[in-house]
Amino acid sequence: xxxxxxxxxxxxxxxxxxxxxxxxxxxxxxDAKQQARYQALTxxxxxxxxxxxxxxxxxxxxxxxxxxQVAEQIxxxxxDAEIRTYMTERYxxxxxxxxxxxxxxxxxxxxxxxxxxxxCVIFISIVNARSKAIIEDEEVV
Amino acid sequence: xxxxxxxxxxxxxxxxxxxxxxKGLYLDTNKVPSxxxxxxxxxxxxxxxxxxxxxxxxxDWKGQVVLLNVWATWCxxxxxxxxxxxxxxxxxxxxxxxxxxxxxxxxxxxxxQKSGNPFxxxxxxxxxxxxxxxxxxxxxxxxxxxxxxxxxxxxxxxxSLDDWKNKLRPLVIQLQGERL
Numbered sequence: 609x610x611x612x613x614x615x616x617x618x619x620x621x622x623x624x625x626x627x628x629x630x631x632x633x634x635x636x637x638x639d640a641k642q643q644a645r646y647q648a649l650t651x652x653x654x655x656x657x658x659x660x661x662x663x664x665x666x667x668x669x670x671x672x673x674x675x676x677q678v679a680e681q682i683x684x685x686x687x688d689a690e691i692r693t694y695m696t697e698r699y700x701x702x703x704x705x706x707x708x709x710x711x712x713x714x715x716x717x718x719x720x721x722x723x724x725x726x727x728c729v730i731f732i733s734i735v736n737a738r739s740k741a742i743i744e745d746e747e748v749v
Numbered sequence: 750x751x752x753x754x755x756x757x758x759x760x761x762x763x764x765x766x767x768x769x770x771x772k773g774l775y776l777d778t779n780k781v782p783s784x785x786x787x788x789x790x791x792x793x794x795x796x797x798x799x800x801x802x803x804x805x806x807x808x809d810w811k812g813q814v815v816l817l818n819v820w821a822t823w824c825x826x827x828x829x830x831x832x833x834x835x836x837x838x839x840x841x842x843x844x845x846x847x848x849x850x851x852x853x854x855x856x857x858x859x860x861x862q863k864s865g866n867p868f869x870x871x872x873x874x875x876x877x878x879x880x881x882x883x884x885x886x887x888x889x890x891x892x893x894x895x896x897x898x899x900x901x902x903x904x905x906x907x908x909s910l911d912d913w914k915n916k917l918r919p920l921v922i923q924l925q926g927e928r929l
Contacts, residue, residue, distance in 0.1 A: 657886055659779070669851065670886055
């Protein structure tokens, strides 16, 4: 019995220690600028199969195909905006890790400013109310 | 009075957040809404799996409501779905086009021989390029295309018999009733 347990524990340890080997992206460009654009774009596009990875980081087949698309389009002279449009036309805004500052997702961008303003208003009103209360107290004294 | 509301405000905010997060637990983020709904279907012209000299062109079915099913033998969900597709095909309600997505053609043919072929035509997308143009990110996925060649619905997951009876079939019948 304890021998069996040992085997199970050992296999667990082996499983936990095994290293996940990621497919290395070997796409190369002759132009360093294009290489940089490729890196930036593939890091900004979500892999829809494994949604918490970018297509740069994912080794899924779809991510490989989409990386190849990005590389090809960069080489044929497409702009970043054109490539992003190509992706969103097919996969929707969800493929962009950085939400658009337009339409439904504009609120996400405005939220920090709106919240800051709201808290400023609350802060000022509290300070005002307290200083008024202090002045009234002093008048009473 | 206004002070009372302020006292309760944190609790109300907390309850609202709790409801929001509870709902979020059950959101299925694996189902990404397709940007193609109510848009013209992208072109689909590919060699037929069973008859590679022949080109399958989706536009040839214009005037009919069509199911486009994305499948492959490497996709376990597709194998699960296959008997349902067979049952749908038997009803003879609408043609099922079976886009074979990045599959081994030999294996695909063997699978169809063994399990039956529900497809009216099987465009063979070896590179997956056409699938990308359709925004496919997995399999199985099923599109419903109306008589005008407009994508009206996308189902992401293996279709169950219940899904077919309660969701897809009523929609197909509704779309067949639309005027061309």
